Amino acid sequence: MDFSFNKQINRKNTRAVKWDLVKTLYGAEDVLPMWVADMDFQTPPAVTQALTERAKHGIFGYTFTDNALQDTITNWLSYKHDWDVKSSSIVYSPGVIVTLHMAMQTFTEVGDKVLIQTPVYPPFYDIIKKHDRELVKNQLVLDGDKYKIDFKDFENQLKQGVKAFILCNPHNPIGRVWTETELAEIVALCKQYNVLILSDEIHADLVFAPNKHIPIAKLDPSMTDNIITCMSPTKTFNLAGLQVSYAIVNDKQKREALEKTFHKQGLHILNTMGITALEAAYLEGKDWLVKLMEQLEENMNYVINQFANRKDVNVFKAEGTYLLWFDFRALNLSQEQLKIFLEKEAKVGLNDGASFGEEGTGFMRMNIACPLELVKDGTNRIISALDRRDSNK
Known part of the structure; x- marks a missing residue:
């Protein structure tokens, strides 16, 4: 077409x-x-068509997520990122930022240190400050025409008792796609200091060759349970107003704890049209x-x-x-x-x-x-x- x-x-x-x-x-x-x-x-036309057909039905009652939707997501992650994800690890959410807020409530306490790499997407600051956590910065270093991670400073910050680290990959606003070497070093340091990684990968599908997006949770099987990956089709297919996303949470205890927090906030049902759009986009986009x-x-x-x-x-x-x-x-x-x-x-x-x-x-x-x-x-x-x-x- x-x-x-x-x-x-x-x-x-x-x-x-x-x-x-x-x-x-x-x-x-x-x-x-x-x-x-x-x-x-x-x-994509396939998304518009799917939404139109769903609208023609005329009834927009409560909608549940099923195995077919889970399979659509896992198949997309396999196709696009060569990442094999268990269907049971998926947690649905209205948006990536919503998930990060829920994760902050679930896995950190008031006063805990949370690390971000600056300059970075403004809501990251709010996620930390609005939950009364302590903001810790690892400033990205501009080396010529490219930003790099100051790993010496990164480790020094972790040593101070950082509880969680919010990763942005691809990074907004600088447009970096972190390499496997960079991500592996992040994982190794977070593993060493027992730091939870909250990875915002909403732009994962929007990468220019020869760069390649690598989900950080793929790199070390022993760290997979200490990484929560947030993804969505909304940036990829221009669906932001439909508010649909998901997180990959491999550890069962963490997954159940996060889902409990979502339920406490009344955020356990997805937008009907969001579900329709996600499925059409991943299947035909x-x-x-x-x-x-x-x-x-x-x-x-x-x-x-x-x-x-x-x-x-x-x-x-x-x-x-x-x-x-x-x-x-x-x-x-x-x-x-x-x-x-x-x-x-x-x-x-x-x-x-x-x-x-x-x-x-x-x-x-x-x-x-x-x-x-x-x-x-x-x-x-x-x-x-x-x-x-x-x-x-």
Whole structure:
């Protein structure tokens, strides 16, 4: 089937966070939103068809998950990541962040130290702080054009009594896909210091060749019971509003404890349409995903090439996700000045780098999961604003 990713879909007046909150967030209607991490592409036709057929039924009562759904998930993980997962290890959830909140309640206590690698997805901070845990940072190190893990600092932090570590792989916002060597060292250190790994792998399917996503729970059988992996089809197939995800929890005691916490919060039933979409996406979305990755790579290469010869901005080539990390530090602007420049002068709405932690000061994040013409528009707006700025000096 020929999938087109060039059609511009009008998302306004659909209560779309990205498009219908533009004036609220940026103070003007003419700002191009390239921030929140959903796509401006329609989901695979097979998903739309499945949802349409389910809607035609007309009854949306309580829905349960069954063996067929479990098999769909395990088959997908085997196909995409060469990962053999037991069906019994699956715990369903409305979302990855929900699961991380539930895991924080279940496996840590007030005052426990929880480690994250910064700059990182803003909700990670909330997950720790809102449960009154102690936030511990392992700052990622920028080595040339690539971020790396400071393993000496990582171990030093673990030595201080860290109870849990939240991994982001692929990493949001920097776009790193951690290698097997890097992941193996993480596992070895967490094993040595008895640290629970909570792995957010929601972008696992969105990886550019030759990079390869490796579920961290695959690496050491002796650590599998101390790793909880959170995954979902929502980023992959643009289903975020349907709120469906799952966690892989191999250890029976941990699985039952986590499920008990979900039940305490009344979060034990999935969205009917979410179930339908997950099943259709994993069963019939493979070819669509191949074409999506081709389009995302074309979009990324366009942006990087346009900024390639500039000294005032550096764009990091993403190994995974559809998010690009921009380094604007050479402009010598404060973070507030940088935001104003992009919003008022370039008329582009990006994610504030400082929202990912103080290590993101001077940086911004761009979402390129949209038709190439929109990517070109946003890119050219920024370049034109930079050129005007230079001419006014």
